Amino acid sequence: MRAPVRPIANSMAWRDITGEEPPPTPVSAGLYTEFGFPWFDLCDEGKADIKGSDVLGGVKTLKEIDEEKGFGVQHNDSPVEVPPQQVKTIKNESLVSDGSW
Numbered sequence: 001m002r003a004p005v006r007p008i009a010n011s012m013a014w015r016d017i018t019g020e021e022p023p024p025t026p027v028s029a030g031l032y033t034e035f036g037f038p039w040f041d042l043c044d045e046g047k048a049d050i051k052g053s054d055v056l057g058g059v060k061t062l063k064e065i066d067e068e069k070g071f072g073v074q075h076n077d078s079p080v081e082v083p084p085q086q087v088k089t090i091k092n093e094s095l096v097s098d099g100s101w
Contacts, residue, residue: 011025012030015089023035028076029080030076030078031081033080033081033082033083033086036086037086038087038088039082039086039087039088040087040090041087041088041089041090042090049075056091063077
């Protein structure tokens with residue numbers, strides 16, 4: 001049995017659906033946690049990292065671009081304490097795959 005499909009609402013649809021202003025973007029880890037959304041823990045700590053893409057290796061982060069342009073910190077990057085009941089563990093590796101490209 002498949003899980004129900006949950007559509008993603010853009011900011012205009014969010015207002016129409018909820019009657020409220022959408023959360024600020026990008027959604028911070030703190031706000032995500034505050035709303036009780038799940039964090040996922042894939043039990044793969046023992047696996048090695050894969051080699052990064054040479055093409056994507058040169059892409060700057062938004063923080064780097066903001067710093068170059070003289071902007072201050074745009075959001076709070078401080079660590080977030082996630083309650084254990086909010087962490088969902090994925091133990092069955094067959095549930096997550098690379099896919100066929």
